[in-house]
Amino acid sequence: GNPDNDDQVIPTVTPEKIEITKPKAQLGVARKFKISRDFNLLTALDVNMRFAQTNDIISSSFVSISPAFGFQLDYNNLVYLRSGVNNFQNQLEFDNSKSLSLEPNFGVGFNYKGIQIDYALTNIGGASGTLFSNVFSLKVDVSHFR
16 A cells, blocks of 8 residues: 555535524522512522524514523522423424413422432423323432431
8 A cells, every 4th residue: 555645535624514502691689589588489580581583472683581580489498499481483284373381380499418319200292292290309419417
């Protein structure tokens, strides 16, 4: 063979073959209210922005915006109930009419001596084509065990 490898084909990657993730931005506000000695309510509002035209409830060629809001009720920072709504999308139906889809979600959580267990039922509305998603999480704060 050729010691200089002049006939070797070097693969090149064209920009069309590279996946590009468009930038996103998320702004949110939350406020905690003390309802009583034992109960607190946390309310939250997020604005999720994608810099592309999508089916989001607010959409232009520059930015698409989908709000999300929810609340969390807690009892003595021990037991939590959560609920919210997100993924507001304009959908084109078979008859060319438009409808609004959204995804409600629900969750419960427990936090005791640094061990936090959470469960969430998401995509209840089925906007993504699945019936729903079950999400479990476990968080351990090791500083409680020192």
